[in-house]
Structure formats: C-alpha cells, structure tokens
Amino acid sequence: IEILVPYFKAGLENNEFCMWITSEPLQVEEAKAALKKAVINPDDYIKKGQIEILDYSEWYTRAGKFDADEVLQGWVDKEKLALEKGLDGLRLTGNTFWLEPKDWKDFYDYEAMVDRVIGQYHMLAICTYSLELCGINDVLDVVSNHQFAILRRAGEWEIIVSAGRKRSIDALKKAEQNFHSSLDESPLGIRIVSAEGELLYANQAILDIYGYSSLEELAAVPTKQRYTPESYAEHQKRKEKRKRGEFVPSNYEISIVRKDGEVRHLNVFRREVIWNGETQFQVLHEDITERKRAEEALRESREKYKELVDFLPQTVFEIDETGNFVFANRHGLETSGNTQQDIDKGLNALQLFIPEDRNRVRENMRRILAGERLGGTEYTAMRKDGSTFPALVYSVPITRGGKPAGLRGLVIDITERERAEEALRESEERYRTLFDSSLDGIAFHNMEGRILDANQAYLDMLGYTMGEIKKLIYLQLTPKKWYKTEARIVEDEITERGYSDEYEKEYIRKDGTVFPVSLRRWLIRDEKGKPVGIWGITRDITEHKQLQDEKAEWERKAHVASRLASIGQMAAGVAHEINNPLTAVIGYARLLQTKKDIPGDIRQDIDIIHEEAQRVANIVRKLLAFARQQKPERKLVNINDTISTTLDLRAYSLKTNNIEVTTQLDPDLPMTLADASQLQQVFLNIILNAETEMKLAHGKGKFLVKTAQVNNNIRISFEDNGPGIAEENLDRIFEPFFTTREVGQGTGLGLSLCHGIVAEHGGRIYAQSKLGKGATFVVELPIIL
Incomplete structure (x- = not known):
C-alpha cells in the first residue's frame, strides 16, 4: 500500500485513468480506505470514472478462468476509453496473491506478452508479488518480465534492473557514443556555440573547411579575419538582430577566408540544441563552393543558350507552372508583338491563343506537367494586335527537384503548311468524291490482307458496314476454292508487274450468299518502294452472269x-x-x-x-x-385440282407400291389459262417415273408434291426419295429417246413430251438431283388470266 497509494494519487492528479485490481490479503474496501487517507475526495474520482478498484475475480478470472488474451485486450480497451474521455492514459496495478501454482506458467507468458506491447500504448503498470509465495524461479521470471523490480528486504526497498533494461541503457550509451562519433565524422562542418558566440565544439570537417589543424588554432583567429568583408558585414547584421530579438533566418550563406587565403562559400544552418544539459546552438556548414561555381557556369550557359535561341527562326519559350512566361526568344516576341516588359508584367501563355482554344491549351498544359507526352499540338495563335495564325506547339516539362516547375517549348508558324494541306485536302476530297460515287466497289487492304478502306458500293455489295469490314481479312470474303487462284494472281501478276489483268471469282456476302464478281487489282508502294497494300476495283456481275x-x-x-x-x-x-x-x-x-x-x-x-x-x-x-405438237386448248385451270385429280388416278398403284404421298398445295394459288388435259399428262408422266424409280430402288418411297406462287409464276415441284439422277444426265433427260433404263423398259419419249407441252404453255421444266438422294422435278407456268 505504501507504494500503490502514492502511485495512484500521482495518476489521478496527472489526469490519468487508474485501475487497481486487488486480491487477498488486500480487499477492495481496504484499498479505497487507504486511498481516502492520501487523496482528497476520492469518491469524486470514482464517480466521474477516473478510477476503478476491482477484485481480481472481476478482472483476471471473470470468465471463470484466467485468459491472457482477454485480460490484455481488456487493458487495451480501457486505455482507448480513457483517451476518448480526454484522459492522458491508463495507470494500473494488479497483484498475484490469487495465483495458484498451476497458473504461474500462463501468467508468466501473459506478463511477457504485456512487456512486449505496453510501449505501444499510453499505459503504466506496477505488478505486486509476495516473496513468501514466490520461489526462486518465480522471482527470476518476475525480474525478467519487468524493466524494474522493487524488493523490500530487511525493511529497505531495493531496485533491481532487468537484463533487458540494462541492455537498453547500454544501447543508449552506445547511441550517445555513436552520436558523438557521427558529429566527429560528419562530412558537414559542425560547430556548437553559445548564445554569445563562444566556440564549444568543432568537428574535423570544420577544421578542414577553414584549413586549421586544431580547435584552439581556429578559436584564436578573430571572427572578422575568418570572413570576407561583405560576408562579415552580413554576420554583424545578424548578430545585432539577435540581440534585439528580431527574426533571423536559420539558413543563410556566408563566404569565408581559409588559413591559406582561399575564399570558400558555405551554406549555414543554425538551430538550438541541448549540449551538456544546456541550450546552445548547433551550426552546420556545407561547403557549396563547387555548387556556386556550377551555378556560375550554369548562368553563363543560360546566357549562351539565350544568344543561340535568339537566332532561331522559330519561337522558343519557357513558362512557369501557372502559365506565365519566364522567357521568350527574339523571334517569339517579334511574332507575337509582345516585349520583354510584357513578360516582366506577367504575360500569360493563354493570352497568345484565341479564346476558343484556351480551355484546350490549359488542359494540355496540365497533362504535360503531369508527365504525359503530347507531341505537336495545333492551335490558333493570337498576336498582341488581335491577328491570328495557325501554330504547332511542342512542349516538355521543366523539372526541378523532381517536381514539374513549368514548360519549355517551341512554336512553329504553320501558315504555309496549312495552305499546302488545304490544297492537298481539296485534291483528296475530289478523289474521295470519285471514290465514294463510283458504282463499282473499291477497297484497299494491307499486305496482311486487313481491309483498311472501302467505298459505299463495295460495302453495299457485301452487306457490311465500314466498322465491320475493317475487322475482316480479304480472304474471308472469298470462297476457299478461289484461294489458289488469288495466290497465283498476287504472285505472278500483282507482285511481279504491279497490277493484275481483269479476272473473275466469287465473293461471300455477310449473309453467307455467294455471288460472282469481276475485278482488277493494283499494288501500292510507299516512298521507299516497299509494298504496303493492294487496291481493287470490283464489279458485281450477277446480272451479267x-x-x-x-x-x-x-x-x-x-x-x-x-x-x-x-x-x-x-x-x-x-x-x-x-x-x-x-x-x-x-x-x-x-x-x-x-x-x-x-x-x-x-x-x-x-x-x-x-x-x-x-x-x-x-x-x-x-x-x-x-x-403432232398440236396447240393446247386453254381455259382457266385450278392447278391444285389438276394435281389432285392426277394423284387420284394413281392413288391405288402408289399405295400398293408402299409409296407415301404428301401434298403442300398453296390454298391461295391463282388460276391460269392452260390445257388441263395436257398438264395432267405432264404431271402423270412425272408421277409414273417417280413411282417406278422408287419401287425399283427401295420397294417403297416418299413422294412430296408442292405448289406455290413465285412472282408471276406458278411453281409445281415433285420430290421423291428415289435413286436420283447423275449430274451428267440432268441436261439430257428431256431429249427424245434418252433413257437411263434397261432396253425395253422405256422409250425415252415421256419427258420429251412433257418438255414440249410445258414449253408450249410458255413455262419451263427442269430437274434438281444428287445421285443417291432422290430427285425433284419442277414445272413453272406463267400466270395468265
């Protein structure tokens, strides 16, 4: 108690939150009573929540057992709450009388954990132990887990420093040694002086800068002798200002005279430090003689730079990050109509552009300062008298200290170039007009086949938009069967002599349909003669075909x-x-x-x-x-009825031959003038042929009859699944006496008669077939009313 009561009294008076955890033999009420004797109105502190006195069971074992993580988190939460209330931290204690031997290991680990993290919080802790309950190992554990251990033996208090604390003290001593060593070995000259200017310390670098061998030798030289006259005068002014309590910059430059008479330039930084427990002044000296020489060389270089750029026929400029001119060469001033006085008054770059361009100029300045490369940018520049001219501006950032400090650039008057470009643009427009108005398709692709441009006729021909066709390769528009032809023409004609003869091939439309085209192509080369692409003029020859x-x-x-x-x-x-x-x-x-x-x-x-x-x-x-070829006797005929009647004539035979008949007759089919009996003869002949072929091929079959109006014609189709007709016979089956059957099984006159009848009606008859996949006979008759 004689330690803890003063401990908590000091915490309350220092605006700290205090937590006193008790256990046998000290009870909570005894702790409160002891505190009341030393602290005035302790209940007030308790009421406003600045102190809590708890039994160990309410803290260490409130969950029924000791949980190190939970207890440590509890301290952290209390510290956070204290800070939120405006208190300065947490002061705590807890004794270990409640510990049983089985708990010592966990508690030892807990204290080690607290010792590792307590420095991260506004937290101060005293832990009390009874030597009567601690063995020698326990005492060693306590000492190792705390920075200090206070023991009372024979009525006297004794402080034991932990090994960790000793290491910290040793480290501090070593740090002090390192500090002095760093001063001694610093490349900067360092002096420690009193407020009156008395030299207390100087490192070797100071001696080297001034050219003296010892501190005593340097101190013996009068101050005035160590400065150049101009620098000494400034030194005296600073000294007088300090005496009067006026502000003196902590950083300034001086010029000194070395022992050997050489003048050196120094950058000086002066600040207060504690030296041997008293406030003194540390003065750092950086030898900037070489930098000064470099600055002088830079100044001379800038003069040469200015002289050089004044001879250039373009505007050269520098502006700061706000856009104000820092420099403009003679040509720039003459071109804009401004003077150096205008620059000195704060001429801004935005004033040299028309109002419509200023937002763009401002945005591009921001982008370049941010590190973006823009290259040449065109604007309309404005002279002081309000006249304008087209200008091309190149700018790069000026960087100082790793940060953008402005822009440096070049302005080129492109009036003549604009005129040339306008003439070129007019020429290109005339070309483009011819290009776009051409009825033939015109397209250009690079040597990899990527389509780069095409006129509207070309797009309409293929059904693509410009955006879609630019994603395609030329060969994607060509059926594969033409690949070898294309390769031969490119190699033997276009590459060899620069153009191709007119040739025919096929294209594939966007919808997949194929159509014939006639085209001629030319090779395009760049200025070095390297092939860069191929132009082609294409004509849709579908109608021609x-x-x-x-x-x-x-x-x-x-x-x-x-x-x-x-x-x-x-x-x-x-x-x-x-x-x-x-x-x-x-x-x-x-x-x-x-x-x-x-x-x-x-x-x-x-x-x-x-x-x-x-x-x-x-x-x-x-x-x-x-x-006989007699003229047909025509009258209005319903083709659907004629077909139905004809099928009825063969219905029994078709059924007995296992032929399934399906019809798809257009109910809206118009009537037409025709000879019904002759048409029935045509239909019957086709049905008989199909019936015979399916019976011979399969002993059964499927037969589909369809009618439909197609434009101004009536189309009748007869589709079977018989053996089909060989391709070479499709054009011969309507010839008289041509038959594919065995001798004695057909005369070859039936389809010839059909052809004659249909032709007499102004129609046509034809067959479509692939061998082994059936045949379709189509009769097309004109609609005549």
Missing part, C-alpha cells in the same frame, strides 16, 4: 426445239411407214390366234408376235403424238 445463263438457256431451248421438230417430222414419217406393215402383222397374228388346229408351241410364238407388235404399235402412237 444471269443474262449469259438465260442466253445459254434460250440457245439450249432453241436447240432442243429444233431437234424436237426434226425428230417430230422424222417420227411422223417413220410412224406412217411402220403402221402399214404393222397393221398386217397384228391382223394376221389375231387371225392365227383364232384357229383351233395350231400346235401349242407355234401358238405360243404367235402370242409373242402379237404382244410385241402391240408394243410397237404403242410406240408408234407415242411417236405420232410427239409429232
């Missing part, structure tokens, strides 16, 4: 019609010539068949003769029908 195809189709039709006419005339003659003897053959065969006395084997031969003669007669009838 269609006209060619239509012409070929008409020529084919004319050829077929001519052949059909010739064959028809021949067929009529042949039919008449065959009919006469054929009639006799059939007549006599029938007569012989009626006789009863003919042997069986001969009768069988007669039956064959009659059967084959009938087949020949059927062929003759077809030849005559083919040869």
Whole structure:
C-alpha cells in the first residue's frame, strides 16, 4: 500500500485513468480506505470514472478462468476509453496473491506478452508479488518480465534492473557514443556555440573547411579575419538582430577566408540544441563552393543558350507552372508583338491563343506537367494586335527537384503548311468524291490482307458496314476454292508487274450468299518502294452472269426445239411407214390366234408376235403424238385440282407400291389459262417415273408434291426419295429417246413430251438431283388470266 497509494494519487492528479485490481490479503474496501487517507475526495474520482478498484475475480478470472488474451485486450480497451474521455492514459496495478501454482506458467507468458506491447500504448503498470509465495524461479521470471523490480528486504526497498533494461541503457550509451562519433565524422562542418558566440565544439570537417589543424588554432583567429568583408558585414547584421530579438533566418550563406587565403562559400544552418544539459546552438556548414561555381557556369550557359535561341527562326519559350512566361526568344516576341516588359508584367501563355482554344491549351498544359507526352499540338495563335495564325506547339516539362516547375517549348508558324494541306485536302476530297460515287466497289487492304478502306458500293455489295469490314481479312470474303487462284494472281501478276489483268471469282456476302464478281487489282508502294497494300476495283456481275445463263438457256431451248421438230417430222414419217406393215402383222397374228388346229408351241410364238407388235404399235402412237405438237386448248385451270385429280388416278398403284404421298398445295394459288388435259399428262408422266424409280430402288418411297406462287409464276415441284439422277444426265433427260433404263423398259419419249407441252404453255421444266438422294422435278407456268 505504501507504494500503490502514492502511485495512484500521482495518476489521478496527472489526469490519468487508474485501475487497481486487488486480491487477498488486500480487499477492495481496504484499498479505497487507504486511498481516502492520501487523496482528497476520492469518491469524486470514482464517480466521474477516473478510477476503478476491482477484485481480481472481476478482472483476471471473470470468465471463470484466467485468459491472457482477454485480460490484455481488456487493458487495451480501457486505455482507448480513457483517451476518448480526454484522459492522458491508463495507470494500473494488479497483484498475484490469487495465483495458484498451476497458473504461474500462463501468467508468466501473459506478463511477457504485456512487456512486449505496453510501449505501444499510453499505459503504466506496477505488478505486486509476495516473496513468501514466490520461489526462486518465480522471482527470476518476475525480474525478467519487468524493466524494474522493487524488493523490500530487511525493511529497505531495493531496485533491481532487468537484463533487458540494462541492455537498453547500454544501447543508449552506445547511441550517445555513436552520436558523438557521427558529429566527429560528419562530412558537414559542425560547430556548437553559445548564445554569445563562444566556440564549444568543432568537428574535423570544420577544421578542414577553414584549413586549421586544431580547435584552439581556429578559436584564436578573430571572427572578422575568418570572413570576407561583405560576408562579415552580413554576420554583424545578424548578430545585432539577435540581440534585439528580431527574426533571423536559420539558413543563410556566408563566404569565408581559409588559413591559406582561399575564399570558400558555405551554406549555414543554425538551430538550438541541448549540449551538456544546456541550450546552445548547433551550426552546420556545407561547403557549396563547387555548387556556386556550377551555378556560375550554369548562368553563363543560360546566357549562351539565350544568344543561340535568339537566332532561331522559330519561337522558343519557357513558362512557369501557372502559365506565365519566364522567357521568350527574339523571334517569339517579334511574332507575337509582345516585349520583354510584357513578360516582366506577367504575360500569360493563354493570352497568345484565341479564346476558343484556351480551355484546350490549359488542359494540355496540365497533362504535360503531369508527365504525359503530347507531341505537336495545333492551335490558333493570337498576336498582341488581335491577328491570328495557325501554330504547332511542342512542349516538355521543366523539372526541378523532381517536381514539374513549368514548360519549355517551341512554336512553329504553320501558315504555309496549312495552305499546302488545304490544297492537298481539296485534291483528296475530289478523289474521295470519285471514290465514294463510283458504282463499282473499291477497297484497299494491307499486305496482311486487313481491309483498311472501302467505298459505299463495295460495302453495299457485301452487306457490311465500314466498322465491320475493317475487322475482316480479304480472304474471308472469298470462297476457299478461289484461294489458289488469288495466290497465283498476287504472285505472278500483282507482285511481279504491279497490277493484275481483269479476272473473275466469287465473293461471300455477310449473309453467307455467294455471288460472282469481276475485278482488277493494283499494288501500292510507299516512298521507299516497299509494298504496303493492294487496291481493287470490283464489279458485281450477277446480272451479267444471269443474262449469259438465260442466253445459254434460250440457245439450249432453241436447240432442243429444233431437234424436237426434226425428230417430230422424222417420227411422223417413220410412224406412217411402220403402221402399214404393222397393221398386217397384228391382223394376221389375231387371225392365227383364232384357229383351233395350231400346235401349242407355234401358238405360243404367235402370242409373242402379237404382244410385241402391240408394243410397237404403242410406240408408234407415242411417236405420232410427239409429232403432232398440236396447240393446247386453254381455259382457266385450278392447278391444285389438276394435281389432285392426277394423284387420284394413281392413288391405288402408289399405295400398293408402299409409296407415301404428301401434298403442300398453296390454298391461295391463282388460276391460269392452260390445257388441263395436257398438264395432267405432264404431271402423270412425272408421277409414273417417280413411282417406278422408287419401287425399283427401295420397294417403297416418299413422294412430296408442292405448289406455290413465285412472282408471276406458278411453281409445281415433285420430290421423291428415289435413286436420283447423275449430274451428267440432268441436261439430257428431256431429249427424245434418252433413257437411263434397261432396253425395253422405256422409250425415252415421256419427258420429251412433257418438255414440249410445258414449253408450249410458255413455262419451263427442269430437274434438281444428287445421285443417291432422290430427285425433284419442277414445272413453272406463267400466270395468265
């Protein structure tokens, strides 16, 4: 108590928050009573929360057992709360009488933890122990965990310093030694002087600066003799000001005279220090003679720089970070109409640009000062008289001490260049007008094939926007089958002689459709002759190709019609010539068949003769029908009804042959003028052919019939899943007598008749097929009302 009561009394008087943790044999009430004897109105401190006196069970073991982390955090929280209340820190104590032997290890670790962190907080702690309850090891633990241990033996108090504290004291002594050593060995000259100017200490650097060998030798030289006359006068002024209590800068420059007579320039810094327990002045001396010489050389260099830039035919300038001019060469002043007096008065760079450009100038100044490189920037500059001219400005930051201090740059009058650019721009506009108005597609790509430019005709041709096409490679617009052709043309023509002949290929539109084009291409080289890209002029020749195809189709039709006419005339003659003897053959065969006395084997031969003669007669009838080419008897016909009637005629046969028939007939199909019986003959022939082919190929099949209006035509399509038609036969199947079947299984006249009937109606018939994937026959008839 005789230690703790004064301890807490001092804490309360020093505006600290106090916490007294008690245990047997000292109770809380006993602690309060002892405090009341020493502190006036201790209850007031308790009421306002500046002191708490608690039993150990309310602090150390409030959770039922001792938890070192929880207790330490509790102290930290109390210290934080004290500071928030405006108190200066936490003063605490706690005894260890409550500890049992099993708890000593944990408590020892706790105290070591407190000792490591207590220096981080506004916290002061005294821990009390009973020697009667502590063994020798416990005492050693206590001493090692605390900076000081106070023991009472034989009625006397004794302080024991911990090993850690001793190390700290030794470290402090060593630090002091290091401090003195740093002064002695510092490259800066250091003096310690009294307020009256008495020299108390000087390191070796001071002696070296002044050229003396000892402190005594230096001190013996009169102050006036150590300065140049000008510097001594300044020294006296500073001295008088200090006597009068006036402000004197702590940092200034002096010029001294060394022992050998050489003048040196020093930068001096003076400040108060505690020296041997008293306030004295530390004066640092930095020899800046070489820096002064460098500054003089720099000044001379700047003069030369100014003389040089004054001869330049461009404006050279320097401005500070606010934009005010620091320097402008003669050309700059003459060009702007300003004078050096204008600069001296604070001429700002913004005044040299038209108002519309000033925000941009200000923003670009900020960006350059921030370290961004802008390169040349164009503005409209304004002279003092208000006249303007186009200018190109280059600027770089001026850096001092690692920080931007302004801008240095060059201004070029680009009036002549602007005129040349305007002429070039007009030329380019004329070119661009031709480029954009061309009906042919024009495009340019680099040597890697990346498309860089294209006119609207080219974009419309392919269905892309400019942004989309610039993401493409030229070959992405070309079907793969043309790659080798393109490579050959580039290598053999474009690269070799600089251009290609006109050639044809195909392009792929954005929607995936392929169309034919005709194009010619030219190689573009840079000023060094290096190839940089290829121009191409492209024309969509879809219509041209269609006209060619239509012409070929008409020529084919004319050829077929001519052949059909010739064959028809021949067929009529042949039919008449065959009919006469054929009639006799059939007549006599029938007569012989009626006789009863003919042997069986001969009768069988007669039956064959009659059967084959009938087949020949059927062929003759077809030849005559083919040869007649009579005009159709036209009237308004419902094509859907004609198809349905024809399918009904074959319904039984189709069903028995396992052929599934599906129809997709357009209910809004218009009527047209046609010969219904002739069209039925066409449809029936196509159905019979499909039925036969599917039966022969699979013994079953699927047959789809569709009608639709396509522009001014009615389209009827018959689609089967039979064996299909070889590509080389697609153009021949409508020729008379052409058949793919075995001898005796077809005459080759059916589709020829169909072709003639459809052609007579002004329509067309054609087939689409791939071998092994079925066939589709299409009949297109014009809508005639």
